[in-house]
Amino acid sequence: MKNEHVQQIDAAIAAVKSLSTVENFYFVACGGSMASLATGDYFINRELETPSRVYTSNEFIHMNPRGLGKNSVVILRSHSGTTPETVEAAKFAREKGAVTIAISMEETSPLCEAAEYTVHYNYKDGSDAIDGEVGVYFSLIFGIISALSSDEKYQRVLSQLSNLENLFESNKKQTLDRAYKFGMDYKREKIIYTMGSGAYYHQAYSFTSCLLMEMLWIHSNAIHSGEYFHGPFEITDYDVPFLIIKGEGPIRPLDQRAIDFAAKFSEKVEVLDVAELDYTGVDEDLREYFGPAIVGVVLRQYADGLAEHTGHPLSVRRYMWKMEY
Amino acid sequence: MKNEHVQQIDAAIAAVKSLSTVENFYFVACGGSMASLATGDYFINRELETPSRVYTSNEFIHMNPRGLGKNSVVILRSHSGTTPETVEAAKFAREKGAVTIAISMEETSPLCEAAEYTVHYNYKDGSDAIDGEVGVYFSLIFGIISALSSDEKYQRVLSQLSNLENLFESNKKQTLDRAYKFGMDYKREKIIYTMGSGAYYHQAYSFTSCLLMEMLWIHSNAIHSGEYFHGPFEITDYDVPFLIIKGEGPIRPLDQRAIDFAAKFSEKVEVLDVAELDYTGVDEDLREYFGPAIVGVVLRQYADGLAEHTGHPLSVRRYMWKMEY
Known part of the structure; x- marks a missing residue:
């Protein structure tokens, strides 16, 4: 049944x-x-x-x-x-x-x-x-x-979703050290920008709004990689930190362009390259559908790394659940 | 002709x-x-x-x-x-x-x-x-x-657009002192959040991306008033500045709720209330269409105020127009 x-x-x-x-x-x-x-x-x-x-x-x-x-x-x-x-x-x-x-x-x-x-x-x-x-x-x-x-490919996506459990585990393992290193390196930052495009833009938005701003009280803004060059890039400087998701699929060139620029002028650019993740059991032409499914659990570890090194647990709130608003 | x-x-x-x-x-x-x-x-x-x-x-x-x-x-x-x-x-x-x-x-x-x-x-x-x-x-x-x-009301919008010139002038005059006072009060801020909803969200986005980040090199994020309570509001503190557009039309209650909360916990909340602007020549039921047309020129003065008091002209760029990217 x-x-x-x-x-x-x-x-x-x-x-x-x-x-x-x-x-x-x-x-x-x-x-x-x-x-x-x-x-x-x-x-x-x-x-x-x-x-x-x-x-x-x-x-x-x-x-x-x-x-x-x-x-x-x-x-x-x-x-x-x-x-x-x-x-x-x-x-x-x-x-x-x-x-x-x-x-x-x-x-x-x-x-x-x-x-x-x-x-x-x-x-x-x-x-x-x-x-x-x-x-x-x-x-x-x-x-x-x-x-x-x-x-027919959407039926293949559906059947290969059974790999998610293994993909979550293997990708968490693969990115754990890097995420905690990020936490150590960026623990004194008061502001961290995130960037992404396509479906990954929403992962950047979520990381900015719910993890950095809500849970860690770190100032942030999720910048769309394609929009970066039309205003926001002027705040780039040697000491301005960015966490950039380099996506898979047709939007990848947008992200690459933003990474190239940011890395040229900032010493603090962390790139999460979705193409480097493990996709075992996923057909080559379906990888771009699975990247957005996997990246959330990986990003969570970046927040865990910041929480560990700032001593600010992700569960702490000052307003949410504590008052009427 | x-x-x-x-x-x-x-x-x-x-x-x-x-x-x-x-x-x-x-x-x-x-x-x-x-x-x-x-x-x-x-x-x-x-x-x-x-x-x-x-x-x-x-x-x-x-x-x-x-x-x-x-x-x-x-x-x-x-x-x-x-x-x-x-x-x-x-x-x-x-x-x-x-x-x-x-x-x-x-x-x-x-x-x-x-x-x-x-x-x-x-x-x-x-x-x-x-x-x-x-x-x-x-x-x-x-x-x-x-x-x-x-x-038929859209025809009335079209015919009343002839008032725009006068509305721009009168509203610029009405808000000039306040905008320059804002520039003086916020001139030392390294980050200023903007907020808005409905059509005004895009005004906040534009102010954040093009005026604060691009032209003034001030960190920012345009927060949607309805989204503020679902993450971003946790960064609110006594010294965190906000510039909030209080819109007209059906989204006004969203903005009011965000203003009430922000003003309770931050000492630096500037509200631009679109309902207080001059709408001479505009029918009562059409005001909500004209607010988004007018507010851009008003917001520009807030940027002028910051430029004046920071000594950073809005025309200065470090990357845009200066290199290939």
Whole structure:
């Protein structure tokens, strides 16, 4: 029998397929959850003709996009399922008749009650990565893409997602020393810029917003590698630190150009080259879909390295969860 | 006889109308030009069912969105018309059969040669603001919206754009002292965050990327007011400076919430309240369309204030225009 996650994903994909036409996809969440969803938006936008767009939950409700309706698919996410803006967004989209799919660790949460379909993921319970947040989300997204496309390669992506557990472990091992060295070298920095493009831009955004700013109280800005040369690069100097994700796929030249420039004028450029990661079990032509799935767990170790060497645990907050806001 | 700008805008709008269906709009540019275009994306997305999306030029080409084709409208912009990525993007989109509209100060530029339609704007030549970058762009965008919508209010927006010149002058006068006071108070800051939401988010992005980082070498990050609470707000402290745009329209509550929080924990919060600006000649229900048109010239004065008090002219660069990159 299929496990619970697979059943939920299948039901959500069937709901998408049951629409006569999918007019558009909306990905709606806040912060790190929004950044995670944005990877799906990137691939849908590249691989399908159906338009797609990402919103932070509160703006989604307030701006009330004209395209939202009964042929829309709205995918929402909140780790705890309690983020008030996202719960409201689910209700709002459902009232408009859209197919609403909630992704959460907590199945009995307000978000999962508000949305029509629920996709639950396991979290730090020792189960295989295919049932964790990345495995479940990629199964949903490539399941949707596969349902709306005739290209066989998306089915291969789906079957090779079973490698995620091993890929997470091997890549964490491969990058551990480097990540802790980064923590030692950059522990006195008050500001660290991140950079990336394509689906990796959202990894940079997540690292900036949730790891550097939220958890480590280090000033940051996630700069798009293509935008760097149109303003931001003027702050580059010998002592200005950058953590740059060098992606795989068609956007790689953008990242390379930014790295070349930054490294010429700054002595503090750390490059995470996604092409150097381990992709055992992944077909050559599918590597670019797996890079964004793997890089999050690798980046987390960079934050762990900073936490270790600054003595500032990632669990510390001064405002979040401590007061009303 | 209609002036050259009006003729060009009319021709571009006629090309959009001549499509049997407009499948999608793409707004493609880099840096400050991209941020300017994003205002159009915001309003099209809110007021029309047609999907719309913004790309930095290089990523647009490399990711090659599946939806791009002969029923697409691609609007590009470069002040000089020479930005290589944007020129390439125009060629790329035109080869795909899309309607391409180039916006530039320089009519005889590579960008204007690459695109099918050209919309030229005047720049600092003493002519009326209706023929300047904002006037021309808003005429084009609301002309397109009006052509694809039956709501009469967009025609009223178009006719009231003739007030822009007076509105720029009166609002610059109204905010001048405050902007220079800001420059004096914040002149020693090494980092200044900006914040905003809706169409104003792009003003914050532009101020961050082009004015603070590029022209003043001050570290910055444009935080979306709705995203602030999902990570970034943890860097708030008594000595962390923010410049927050308090917008008009449906997103105003997002900004208010961010202002309330930031002002509670930081002693350095500057609020630019768009509702306090002068809107003489603008109908009450159209104010929210005019705010984003006006706020750029007001924000520029804040940068002038910083330039004055830091002794760092806005014209200074260390890399841009000085080397190959």
